[in-house]
């Protein structure tokens with residue numbers, strides 16, 4: 001199979017996954033509501049980095065230029081520094 | 092469709108799982124050495140574990156017609172204990188003549204620490220001296236991207252390493268191209284909450300193709316599904332992927348990678364000649 005093969009036509013994909021998308025969006029919405037509802041019992045601060053990441057991920061969801069799953073993965077990833085001190089191979 | 096699950100920890104699964112995997116078309120599996128859920132206290136603890144992997148599980152699998160292979164190492168979590176790790180690495184060659192051992196694995200990083208990197212490199216040193224295949228675990232969740240990049244840095248920093256003999260496991264959307272573009276094999280783990288769903292794995296295949304990539308369940312003592320590979324087969328079929336592409340992903344690719352192992356023995360071709368009748372006793 002060559003690269004970029006998507007046998008599923010867009011109209012069929014929407015047909016097949018519409019209810020799943022609806023369900024997962026509702027799940028996320030309900031999780032956010034759950035967090036808000038519990039603020040009395042034990043608070044989450046506005047600057048909690050996890051909240052910030054969820055907000056950024058929701059922004060990516062609005063952007064239609066593609067690669068959204070990968071970009072959201074990056075939001076939830078620690079930064080990498082190529083200058084880290086590597087162990088030496090023993091030849 | 093027959094399939095191979097190239098990463099599953101059967102030591103943590105019940106016999107019923109072997110039964111259901113066999114019913115679902117599982118032809119073979121490979122079991123990497125991993126963390127038992129607690130830190131082991133001695134090299135002898137690992138020696139017993141390796142005996143379990145190389146002697147006990149192949150027999151248990153054979154009862155269901157499943158071929159069982161294994162990979163040996165001390166996992167990244169316990170690699171934090173450098174002294175114990177060095178003892179285990181020294182002991183591994185005792186098992187490198189066992190017929191079902193495919194290579195060194197699953198080595199890798201967990202929290203991307205200095206000790207983990209040191210022990211990762213020492214495993215690579217062993218694999219290079221003994222010419223073994225390597226199976227690599229990449230970290231979970233927020234550590235994955237950084238850890239995968241660090242692992243690739245170490246492999247590229249070692250001129251002995253041939254990427255075609257190395258598999259980088261648990262790739263996801265943000266790491267799969269780093270593995271493939273550097274010439275390594277890779278695998279997606281179908282482990283719904285922390286790794287990849289069958290749907291997202293199918294999406295990844297649609298984005299990168301089917302060369303040098305495979306899928307596994309990584310079934311273990313955590314919440315996982317030993318029938319995850321058949322779930323992916325079903326998802327790909329529902330989307331209209333051809334059987335030839337699916338078979339390449341779930342059967343031919345893992346087999347092609349395993350075939351490069353030092354001790355590989357070809358599976359016998361199915362007997363087609365008629366079996367000679369012997370006289371049977373009647374009781």
Ligand SMILES: [Zn+2]
Nearest residue numbers: 123125197309
């Ligand atoms: Zn594993």
